[in-house]
């Protein structure tokens with residue numbers, strides 16, 4: 001006898017070929033556009049016009065440069081995450097590590113402005129280094145807690161996010177507030193030599209170059225160095241690592257340091273490339289978007305670049321939709337969330353099959 | 360009780376339970392099953408034989424719904440079926456006992472049996488369930504209690520829980536994939552008695568095994584596979600071990616090998632009063648002392664779980680000793696860690712491949728997992744993939760590992776080929792040194808087909824003859840007596856006695872494995 005309620009079961013797929021995986025991702029991105037279109041229509045805005053705006057981001061050269069710039073912090077953080085995730089280290093603290101990077105980069109600028117300790121052309125180099133170390137140490141802390149005491153990294157990295165965000169708040173509302181800034185919670189404006197784009201003329205060009213270089217380095221590290229080999233074995237299983245004489249703690253802490261360091265550089269790219277100063281909530285969640293980008297790109301460094309530019313483009317499109325179609329900011333957020341949600345659903349569908357039976 | 364009635368009728372006319380027709384399964388670059396025909400009758404034990412990588416597990420995984428077939432048909436009890444998942448298989452009365460048990464150690468026997476059972480519903484009536492389970496348990500003369508926790512059970516008892524799971528689900532088609540490779544000989548005897556009884560009840564049983572004498576002893580029919588194809592199906596009484604070996608590997612077997620006895624007087628490994636804790640923090644090794652000389656194989660006999668694994672892990676530097684000393688070549692190496700021991704030339708073959716094989720990484724990567732730090736596989740910190748690949752090709756050839764290429768994922772290899780991969784890595788010395796100084800081999804021939812078993816034994820003997828000290832941990836008395844120069848018997852974390860070669864005796868060792876001291880046993 002047929003019952004009115006179908007029985008729904010979720011079943012793990014046994015084999016997931018690469019091609020199926022790519023097709024499922026593409027299908028769900030299209031599906032998310034359809035769902036977004038529906039919502040735009042419900043709000044009384046033409047979805048055709050909206051998608052026209054979104055498409056323009058990727059066809060208009062100027063807007064594409066914007067997309068690259070906004071994709072830069074996402075891409076850098078995602079490259080870092082790809083390392084952590086390969087080690088089964090579930091770092092969801094890229095956002096906090098990014099804030100630590102912004103803090104360190106800004107610190108170098110202030111140090112130079114007020115103390116003048118370093119030569120001007122070197123400032124940007126020190127900003128990159130300092131942000132890398134700051135983000136790296138922040139993440140290595142969670143890695144060390146996991147390696148030595150077995151503390152769950154999901155909890156520690158997540159909680160450290162809030163501390164970092166509030167710490168930056170404290171600085172710009174307090175000691176680092178621009179004295180000539182009419183009491184706004186902003187640091188001083190960065191001088192030109194501390195801005196991305198000073199050499200090649202556009203922060204987008206330099207940003208793209210940076211993404212390519214870092215992707216190359218991450219690829220080289222993971223594929224061609226003994227450390228990368230050790231990290232991949234650790235990700236496979238701590239027991240196997242031990243059998244092979246690989247130190248789990250060492251690999252985890254170094255890998256965590258590099259992962260957080262790249263998120264730190266992402267923070268540098270925000271203050272130096274996008275905003276030009278430090279302010280509260282300077283990141284609209286680049287570090288979280290990076291998690292999705294890393295997974296969507298299957299942790300492949302080369303795929304992370306287009307994926308992050310795509311998400312950078314969605315942020316630019318959001319700004320445009322808000323301005324030109326007079327939609328509230330919330331609508332843009334809904335749009336972006338829908339895309340995220342569908343991508344996550346797609347990832348699920350890659351791994352599982354849903355079976356509906358009437359019995 | 361409908362089922363019972365049906366089973367009683369099983370005896371009259373042989374009913375075909377399973378018919379697999381023209382089954383073909385391809386994996387990337389591998390034709391794992393090539394138009395395989397296979398039938399299982401009601402009331403028979405049907406052995407499935409074949410060398411490592413022949414496609415036995417693949418065929419059974421298809422029947423149990425773990426893999427989808429590419430071509431072919433499956434008929435069960437006269438009906439064509441489409442098995443898409445283990446659930447479908449269970450619905451069709453198929454049960455499978457995997458080599459790695461799928462039990463939850465902290466749950467009771469009863470809880471493990473009903474886990475995932477749809478009919479169990481929300482409210483569980485444990486009294487009914489326990490009653491039914493006890494009925495089955497006493498019918499087969501087992502000794503487990505439905506309320507015992509699984510971690511308290513021995514390996515053989517855990518296997519009985521797996522069987523119980525299938526029986527409770529009213530399976531009448533039972534697949535066992537290499538069930539005896541983890542059992543002691545007594546446990547094996549008991550399992551076979553159970554299987555015969557089940558066959559008498561009208562079940563059909565498919566048994567995968569590499570041990571020819573077992574196949575001869577327990578089966579009614581034998582199907583031999585080779586490179587994805589069925590080469591023969593015969594009634595067991597019309598064949599013999601030699602013919603089977605010939606069918607499997609295409610040549611007769613060599614059953615004995617040259618033994619050059621060249622034990623040196625130099626002790627390579629000395630263990631003094633070693634104490635080690637297990638994962639739960641309880642004493643596992645309780646004051647063990649022995650020495651192994653160069654060119655000598657010391658066998659460690661004992662029922663699994665009496666501290667052998669912890670002992671082996673501690674000598675390999677993977678587990679910490681809480682007291683005592685390990686001296687290698689005159690140097691105190693206690694608790695120096697696994698990397699140090701690898702550098703000293705200590706090879707370790709663990710009992711479980713999951714502890715030493717990275718399944719997602721390639722065969723080539725797994726083969727250099729211990730030597731990647733050395734030239735030519737890496738220079739300073741840069742890996743040299745060309746020489747790693749060449750190295751892999753050499754070992755694949757030397758150890759006859761069946762794999763489409765060195766870059767295949769290790770997890771895609773068949774069980775026996777994974778074991779060959781481990782041996783290839785462990786028995787090949789680090790670059791620059793000829794061979795390992797000390798080899799700790801636990802169950803080294805588990806999962807291997809007859810030809811590979813012979814190969815491994817020969818390799819171990821060769822290593823010994825070249826002067827290596829070998830610690831051989833095994834439950835297989837025949838193997839341990841064939842290879843060892845001396846045998847230490849372990850019971851509850853202690854060595855109850857060490858026997859010289861002229862004292863070897865199955866009865867005595869068997870008694871000592873259950874705790875009898877040497878004097879009492881003899």
Ligand SMILES: Nc1ncnc2c1ncn2[C@@H]1O[C@H](COP(=O)(O)OP(=O)(O)OP(=O)(O)O)[C@@H](O)[C@H]1O
Pocket residue numbers: 386387389390391409410411412413414415416417418761762770771772773774775776806808
């Ligand atoms: N999931 C998989 N992906 C790719 N290849 C596979 C997979 N499973 C098995 N194979 C390949 O199929 C062939 C048959 O493997 P199978 O596991 O069936 O062998 P087997 O007869 O059970 O061998 P063994 O005695 O070693 O367990 C092997 O060459 C193996 O490498």
Ligand SMILES: [Mg+2]
Pocket residue numbers: 415416417773774775
């Ligand atoms: Mg197998």
